[in-house]
Amino acid sequence: MSQQGDRPATTDDWWGRLYDESARDTGPAEAPDDTIDDRFDSAADTLGAEGAADATTRAGYGQAVDAIGVDDEDDAGDEEDDVDVDVAAAAGSGPVSRPLAWWEARGAYPVIQAPAPALASPPTIVDTPPAVPPPPPPRPQAPTPAPSPVAPAPLTPRPRAPWEPPPAAFDPSDARPLPGAVDPAPPRVTTPAPAPAPDPRTAAPEAPTPPAPEPAPAAPLTYVGDGPPTYDAEPTALPATEAEALGQLVADTVLDGARYGTYTLRAASMRGDSARYRGEPRRDALLTARFGAGPSALVLVAVATGARATEGAHLSAADACRWIGGAVGRSHSRLGEDIRAGRRGDLKSGLHRLTDRTYGKLRARAAELGREPEDYTASLRCLLLSADPDCRTRVFFGVGGGGLFRLRDGAWQDLEPLLPEPADIRGEPVLGFGSARSEASAEQTPEGDRLTMDLEITKPPGPVVEDPVPPPPEPFRFRASVARPGDTLLLTSVGLAEPLRGEPALGDELAARWASAEPPGLAEYLSDVRLRVKGYADDRTAVGVWEA
Template structure:
């Protein structure tokens, strides 16, 4: 029997993340320095450069990653983005909750604010889950907006954060009951939702606005009364993408290559593995060096 040839040591190595454009970004594609405990900010020192998560909830498959941006990698700074993937509500009114936050760069403790607000918003929304579920079934955008405002205001009150903790926040709620096709999206600040339909990314829109990507510098805690909400309907073959501006900005650049690259990678119907999703989400584009958080949802056929 002939011996089996050994595979090259690097046969399964992906190498550096892909880049879009003729030249790669100037920053190296890997972390360099990192915060120190001696800097006096233990939260920053213990925040990992990459947070990776995923879940299978019925026919829903979730993949999420929060990455330290190239500029923070170069400077050895802390990741200011945060995300939460969880379920809320009782079994008869259960919702998949996906939350992202992008700490405002000029705020000293924005990394703490983004981390805390995604979690406390989930706690507050869990208390309102049955009301939110009923409003989804009734397709009552006004009630959904009122519940969202109440929950965010409550979360800010619980946390007692000030402007040093400024952050954006976006939350997507998806019923785990496949018979309910409505979803609700709400948030404050830039970033937001895209839907992959027939190979193309389409932006969601907030109530009373024509463009989901708000260019104003709205952020929590001061903008807790400015929560935008949107009721939307999706189908199983569509992929939902919730992201901070580290990914939504390159998705909307004039050159469509970045958007096409991710559309090809995530068009489904199968969700990628966690490691594949991480590698794909790291796709680089020159001049886009901010932290990047992206959560995608795939839905299997009935």
């Protein structure tokens, strides 16, 4: 294209001239003047016949330009905008008009902006329609492929070329979308679609529901009966002592155990609640000893309780356990043979003699201390157990109060040997004291001869007895029994025997705890035998034997 605006014959000829290497460069324009008509003609020739205008139209357009007095210089800025506006006005108001080229259409080409990144989850959009008149029906267009879900871009005018007439006021209805652009959709209210049901074939397996927490185990019972005991459950005060008598101190609690043959042994002795509160020593004494070795060994368990409300009661109980233990130890070989052979008569007589010797020593000890025999004494209860697995004979003997129980098939049995009532003790009446022959014996001899004279031989008067006759000593107790598998033998002092007989709930609770064939451990056994009962606060000593 030359600056003079020479029109080529045809478009193809112009294309060849433009890219013909043999053609010379046009160089600067030779014409001294470069008018708007020349520029218009050059642009029209370049873009084709569609944009060509006839001479009349160009003449009218040139007259309008000459009428407003615009020179040919290419002014910039506001002056050029003003000229274009005036030219458009003159062209629109003149009597001669020409068809507008396709680039002269009113409006502007829409500019499509880059779509914003899609959100993870589309929010609910509630649009309010603008208060504008409804747009005219859309122009018929060729079918286009389905638009992609891109948000409509705002329409903005593009820069205008120098040869284009100024557009009228921008009207969105005149904008023609480019191919592939999306027409603005009417405002609508959108709501998120419900989530589809998961496919059980492809859905991930659900995590297993954690099991419900198990209820916390109930706190173990510490007492039975209608209410809690009066005293505290734990020791409060220690017994008083002197520097020279430290060997006479006894511990608050003693615990021991063993296993021989077919049985398991558990033994515990503890201060009562009242003694713990007042700071008194434990009156119960416990001795566990084994004599010999192997199957011929003999196990002795001795439980003694000192007299209540007497000084040094714990010392007399300890002496009784120590002396009976020495006597059994010296005769353990013979005693073991009698137990394995089942000689109950020999056992009863022999153990009776050993018990009498022990109480004889206690009376001698009371005399040494200058005390009465009844003040320095103790009740004594013992068990003899053979270590031979083939021997299930269990021997009990002793003197004084306490308890001997057996738990068999979930029920308690009281094995305490019964003492005969005084009225049941009968014998031959003493001559002269209530016999049927007392009156006749004064007058005749046993052969029937009557006395004929009274020699009046005087007899010395008997001793005057002013103090009441002391009660007879408690009888000796003995029992030998054969244990069965699953039995539990329980030997107790008075402090546990009385609540077992007086409070059935205590026996039921111990039976439930010891229902298992496995014997309890030492700590568990101690917790069981210290189960308290209101109204019973004496020392407790218990020896349990669990048969396998």
